[in-house]
Amino acid sequence: MTLTSPQFKDNARAALADAQLQRALSKGLGFVERRRLAAERLPEFEALRDAARDIKNHTLAHLDLYLEAYEARVTAAGGKLHYAVTAEEARAIILDICRKASARTVTKGKTMIAEEIGLNDFLEQNGIQPVETDLGEYLIQIRHEMPSHIIAPAIHLNKDQVEADFRRVHTHLPKDRNLDEPATLLAEARGVLRERFLAADVGITGANFLVAETGTSIIVTNEGNGDLTQTLPKVHIVLATIEKLVPTLEDVSTLLRVLARSATGQDMSVYTTLSTGPRRPDDPDGPSEYHVVILDNGRSSMLGGEFADILRCIRCGACMNYCPVFNAIGGHAYGWVYPGPMGAVLTPALIGVDKGGHLPNASMFCGRCEEVCPVRIPLPRMMRSWRAREFERHLSPATVRGGLKFWAFFAKRPALYGVATALASRVLWLFGRSSGRFRRLPFATGWTRHRDFSAPQGATFQAQWRRRK
Amino acid sequence: MAPPGKRVGLLVTCLVDLMRPAVGFAAVKLLEDAGCTVEVPRQSCCGQPAFNSGDRATARSLAEQVIATFEPYDYVVVPSGSCGGQVRVHYPELFHGDPNWHPRAERFAVKTYELISFLTDVLGVSKISARYAGTATYHDSCSSLREMDVRAQPRRLLAGVEGLTLAELPDADVCCGFGGTFCVKYPDISNAIVTKKAEAVAATGADTLLAGDLGCLMNIAGKLQRSGRRVAVRHVAEVLAGMADGPAIGEPEPKRAAP
Amino acid sequence: MAARDLIFGSIRRSLGVSGKEATRRKTVSDRLAQHPAGIVPARGQLAAKDRLALFRTMVEAANGSVEEIADAGDVPSAVAALLRAHNLPMAVKRGADPGLGALPWERERTLEVSVGPSDGKDLVAVSHAFGAAAESGTLLLVSGPDNPTTLNFLPDTHIVVIDAKDVAGDYETLWRRLREKFGDGLMPRTVNFITGPSRSADIEQTLILGAHGPRRLHVMVVGESE
Numbered sequence: 001m002t003l004t005s006p007q008f009k010d011n012a013r014a015a016l017a018d019a020q021l022q023r024a025l026s027k028g029l030g031f032v033e034r035r036r037l038a039a040e041r042l043p044e045f046e047a048l049r050d051a052a053r054d055i056k057n058h059t060l061a062h063l064d065l066y067l068e069a070y071e072a073r074v075t076a077a078g079g080k081l082h083y084a085v086t087a088e089e090a091r092a093i094i095l096d097i098c099r100k101a102s103a104r105t106v107t108k109g110k111t112m113i114a115e116e117i118g119l120n121d122f123l124e125q126n127g128i129q130p131v132e133t134d135l136g137e138y139l140i141q142i143r144h145e146m147p148s149h150i151i152a153p154a155i156h157l158n159k160d161q162v163e164a165d166f167r168r169v170h171t172h173l174p175k176d177r178n179l180d181e182p183a184t185l186l187a188e189a190r191g192v193l194r195e196r197f198l199a200a201d202v203g204i205t206g207a208n209f210l211v212a213e214t215g216t217s218i219i220v221t222n223e224g225n226g227d228l229t230q231t232l233p234k235v236h237i238v239l240a241t242i243e244k245l246v247p248t249l250e251d252v253s254t255l256l257r258v259l260a261r262s263a264t265g266q267d268m269s270v271y272t273t274l275s276t277g278p279r280r281p282d283d284p285d286g287p288s289e290y291h292v293v294i295l296d297n298g299r300s301s302m303l304g305g306e307f308a309d310i311l312r313c314i315r316c317g318a319c320m321n322y323c324p325v326f327n328a329i330g331g332h333a334y335g336w337v338y339p340g341p342m343g344a345v346l347t348p349a350l351i352g353v354d355k356g357g358h359l360p361n362a363s364m365f366c367g368r369c370e371e372v373c374p375v376r377i378p379l380p381r382m383m384r385s386w387r388a389r390e391f392e393r394h395l396s397p398a399t400v401r402g403g404l405k406f407w408a409f410f411a412k413r414p415a416l417y418g419v420a421t422a423l424a425s426r427v428l429w430l431f432g433r434s435s436g437r438f439r440r441l442p443f444a445t446g447w448t449r450h451r452d453f454s455a456p457q458g459a460t461f462q463a464q465w466r467r468r469k
Numbered sequence: 470m471a472p473p474g475k476r477v478g479l480l481v482t483c484l485v486d487l488m489r490p491a492v493g494f495a496a497v498k499l500l501e502d503a504g505c506t507v508e509v510p511r512q513s514c515c516g517q518p519a520f521n522s523g524d525r526a527t528a529r530s531l532a533e534q535v536i537a538t539f540e541p542y543d544y545v546v547v548p549s550g551s552c553g554g555q556v557r558v559h560y561p562e563l564f565h566g567d568p569n570w571h572p573r574a575e576r577f578a579v580k581t582y583e584l585i586s587f588l589t590d591v592l593g594v595s596k597i598s599a600r601y602a603g604t605a606t607y608h609d610s611c612s613s614l615r616e617m618d619v620r621a622q623p624r625r626l627l628a629g630v631e632g633l634t635l636a637e638l639p640d641a642d643v644c645c646g647f648g649g650t651f652c653v654k655y656p657d658i659s660n661a662i663v664t665k666k667a668e669a670v671a672a673t674g675a676d677t678l679l680a681g682d683l684g685c686l687m688n689i690a691g692k693l694q695r696s697g698r699r700v701a702v703r704h705v706a707e708v709l710a711g712m713a714d715g716p717a718i719g720e721p722e723p724k725r726a727a728p
Numbered sequence: 729m730a731a732r733d734l735i736f737g738s739i740r741r742s743l744g745v746s747g748k749e750a751t752r753r754k755t756v757s758d759r760l761a762q763h764p765a766g767i768v769p770a771r772g773q774l775a776a777k778d779r780l781a782l783f784r785t786m787v788e789a790a791n792g793s794v795e796e797i798a799d800a801g802d803v804p805s806a807v808a809a810l811l812r813a814h815n816l817p818m819a820v821k822r823g824a825d826p827g828l829g830a831l832p833w834e835r836e837r838t839l840e841v842s843v844g845p846s847d848g849k850d851l852v853a854v855s856h857a858f859g860a861a862a863e864s865g866t867l868l869l870v871s872g873p874d875n876p877t878t879l880n881f882l883p884d885t886h887i888v889v890i891d892a893k894d895v896a897g898d899y900e901t902l903w904r905r906l907r908e909k910f911g912d913g914l915m916p917r918t919v920n921f922i923t924g925p926s927r928s929a930d931i932e933q934t935l936i937l938g939a940h941g942p943r944r945l946h947v948m949v950v951g952e953s954e
Binding site (some may be wrong): 024027030036040042043044047048051055061062063064065066067068071073077078085086089114132134135136139152153154155157158159162183185187190193194195197198210212213215216222223224225227228231232247248249250251253254256257267268269270271272273275276277278279280282283284285286292294296301302303304305460 | 731732734735736738739740742743744745747752753755756757759763764765766767769770771786789813823834840845846848863864865866872873876877879880881882898899903906913914915916917918919920921922923924925926927928929930931932933934936937939940941942954
Binding site (some may be wrong): 311 | 483487488489491509511516518519520521522523524526527530538550555562573599611612614615616633634642644646647648649651652653655656657658659661662663688691719720722
């Protein structure tokens with residue numbers, strides 16, 4: 001998948017002009033209202049958010065030790081742990097496991113990490129067919145698109161688009177079949193994917209959590225696709241990054257209690273599945289091999305630093321559900337795997353602020369994201385930290401730096417500032433007094449393209465104040 | 470009633486200073502009526518534009534300037550949640566780890582208040598004797614809401630204004646799309662957001678829009694006017710001070726001789 | 729093992745630790761050994777009868793159905809009645825669960841009961857839950873020959889039998905019971921927490937049941953709570 005974050009402004013413009021997308025976005029992410037209701041129904045919700053934040057902070061502060069404990073438990077349960085520093089290493093490990101299993105098709109539960117490392121394209125290039133099974137992920141896979149939201153990846157599509165895609169791809173089905181309703185579309189997807197589930201040689205899932213106490217990987221879904229992915233094939237591969245670690249099952253309960261509520265307003269997702277090792281000798285079903293690929297890909301360098309707090313993210317999607325910018329442009333405009341406020345903080349960390357710099361800049365710092373984050377990540381603060389990094393490295397556009405320098409010269413000299421503002425006020429007033437506003441203003445076209453600019457009142461407050469006293 | 474002799478330094482904000490001094494005079498009247506003595510030391514800017522652009526050095530210089538200028542006052546009052554938030558929340562952050570400035574910034578932050586909440590929460594003002602004939606709707610600026618804890622206070626005071634009907638704005642707590650430099654850096658996205666806000670305002674049927682931050686007000690006013698909607702936009706202080714008879718934001722002055 | 733060393737080295741450098749610090753090691757081993765419970769919502773802390781009522785409310789809110797059956801012996805006829813009500817063929821698959829095995833299935837002579845995992849062709853499965861949490865109407869099922877995991881996902885209708893006394897208020901009670909059964913730090917291959925039937929809202933945010941897993945989840949709460 002190509003990275004287009006540097007073209008964020010173009011992406012955003014295209015998104016705003018895309019009537020189909022705007023219709024889909026305005027249908028609304030009803031998640032906002034549902035989260036509010038779910039939180040209201042649980043008196044302990046705010047205290048649980050604090051506890052969730054504390055569990056994540058504690059784990060990150062002791063990550064090396066919890067990872068050691070986890071490793072011991074996974075191995076004792078008959079699982080095989082593989083470490084990967086980079087995306088390339090992770091892909092190679094997974095390919096190796098698939099080759100040893102003579103895999104032709106691989107079913108996939110939803111995993112953002114697989115997107116991050118470009119796994120699907122890589123497997124295809126190596127003659128292995130990956131099949132996305134999360135319905136939203138399947139819908140975008142057949143369109144060769146990236147997900148546009150971390151928990152509702154196909155939120156940007158309407159049912160006509162889905163129907164067109166199904167007719168194009170499911171060529172073995174009768175051409176005259178009715179696909180008018182979401183229910184019939186779902187039934188068709190269920191049938192097509194059921195066959196894939198049963199035929200797959202390897203199943204790859206992500207992990208919402210890795211539990212150190214028991215060597216367990218946890219996935220959270222509503223569809224049950226993750227379960228079919230990991231139960232039916234003979235090999236189950238879990239792909240997860242190091243910050244997914246959680247100490248104990250009791251810690252998992254706390255995180256689960258804030259996860260679904262923050263994401264969709266459900267008290268619990270339909271399926272929360274704990275997997276530990278391969279099938280046991282007596283088990284009549286389940287995979288005979290269980291592999292966990294633990295990936296770093298830059299996370300270890302973030303620990304203890306300015307951006308460490310983003311490692312608490314549990315991928316609920318609340319921040320983007322509440323973000324006015326995300327709701328205006330959708331997820332694709334962000335140009336990579338992670339959209340919305342958490343994407344604005346994580347993307348520059350993973351791909352560099354030189355490529356991902358637009359994301360933390362395209363924020364009003366309205367603070368809604370931080371307000372709803374279940375693990376209280378200070379997202380606006382970290383976006384501002386990225387802006388400071390850019391400024392230090394002279395990565396901000398020259399016009400911005402120049403403008404700031406000019407303004408700062410005056411602001412640091414209040415007497416001179418008073419003179420300059422008195423002049424500006426007078427000039428703008430003279431030009432604007434008859435109508436009270438400007439429809440066009442030479443240095444402010446960004447503003448006046450879409451809005452009128454009100455004219456000042458002729459003399460500054462401070463000048464008038466000093467005249468009166 | 471205010472304790473006698475409370476000296477307030479008014480941090481007027483660069484937008485009010487340059488674009489709409491009437492708000493500053495309304496703030497002074499409200500504070501004086503509540504028993505404060507108000508002074509306006511020579512000032513420029515709280516430094517928020519530099520801070521949000523990542524220029525920490527300039528933000529710190531301006532913060533030091535503001536702190537030194539306003540430290541002598543009992544209270545620092547700001548007719549803006551945004552600039553108030555910069556002082557109260559972000560000044561201590563700016564001087565994190567600085568043994569000299571951090572304590573000063575902390576002490577300074579705790580005596581800095583947004584105007585309306587200062588009147589209600591510190592001075593105990595519960596009723597305003599102003600009149601305003603019309604239906605007003607109120608927009609919560611993001612910083613007022615999330616940094617300065619201002620939500621019920623302006624509504625409470627507006628409820629006591631004779632003749633004024635308050636129409637609640639749906640999604641009042643959703644950003645208007647101003648965001649300081651955001652609106653000129655990403656104008657198309659800002660426009661999409663302010664369009665929604667302007668539609669929501671128009672849909673209330675109110676003839677007046679009020680808020681506590683001039684940036685938001687200018688942004689929404691500009692959109693309302695560009696889309697031909699007739700809603701008078703004012704800072705809430707103007708109505709509460711009974712000084713809402715001058716031109717609203719973006720409206721011309723009545724014809725008269727040059728000042 | 730190069731990658732492993734690199735990752736541990738990087739983590740330790742970032743945290744400014746060697747990994748050998750005694751206090752840190754003790755903190756971690758204590759937490760793992762003691763697994764202290766965090767905040768347990770008051771919601772599920774109810775007397776048994778009220779817990780069952782809450783459980784029922786929550787399962788129904790998640791689009792499942794609940795039936796209370798006083799006498800376990802009546803389960804087979806309840807199963808048969810459900811199949812008839814939904815015009816389903818009189819055939820179910822179950823695991824080797826002894827509790828299910830002891831039920832008088834022979835009373836329903838038209839009902840075909842087979843035992844084993846699902847191959848995808850079964851329309852109805854019957855499982856016996858290990859426990860449930862009333863706080864969210866969540867069932868807990870454990871893998872193994874007694875209740876094969878495939879029965880939870882492949883069939884269209886899933887009937888889950890749970891003993892009333894096994895309906896707990898909260899997840900913490902369930903963790904304790906799992907540890908009692910499997911041992912500290914040990915788990916079976918799969919533990920499923922199930923809350924309602926499978927669903928998706930991926931097409932125009934329209935909620936539809938039966939995305940990949942069962943379209944219908946029916947819970948039979950059997951016996952007295954205490």
